[in-house]
Amino acid sequence: MALLFATGNPHKVEQVAASLDRPVIQTTIDLPEIQAVDVRDVIEEKTRAAFGMVKQPVLVEDTSLAFHAWNGLPGALIKWFLDGVGNEGLCKMLSTYEDRRATAETCIGCFDGRAFIVFTGSVEGQITMHPRGERGFGWDPIFQPSGSEKTFAEMSAEEAAPFNMRKLAALQLKTYLNSPDR
DSSP states (O other): OOEEEEOSOHHHHHHHHHHHTSOEEEEOOOOOOOOOSSHHHHHHHHHHHHHHHHOSOEEEEEEEEEEGGGTTOEETTHHHHHHHHHHHHHHHHTTTOSOOEEEEEEEEEEEOSSOEEEEEEEEEEEEOSSOOOSSSSTTTTTEEETTOSSOGGGSOHHHHGGGOHHHHHHHHHHHHHTOTTO
């Protein structure tokens, strides 16, 4: 059975489909995005809105980057922080803090009209002193996963694979979908 994934990013669809070993169909719809630090709050609202638009079970994904020194900020607001100050600005804003730990988290929400379920993949790491690397997008140049000497933007796809939060969340979804109790 194919799953419907509401996203404008075909690469996300490919990653999730590969992790699930089943077809995933992309639908590009403009979803409202509430302003919240907790990515779970954002993903639930987006998933319910997507279901309301497509009138069938749907998956939605969102990512956050939580700085420990800032009690979880920017969290799900990372997109807006990047738009406002960029990666260099985030590094500068964090420069007076000793604690540079961060948690990168991807949530995949699923809603079938009755039940909302969220699957989460998270990776611990730290924010670098300055952006490093040219690969990836968004905050990849400033996040260095624990156990690596490189930021996501410095890693090849193979090097980044063990730290892929989307894949970790999708594997949880796969376990759920393959559960005999479902």
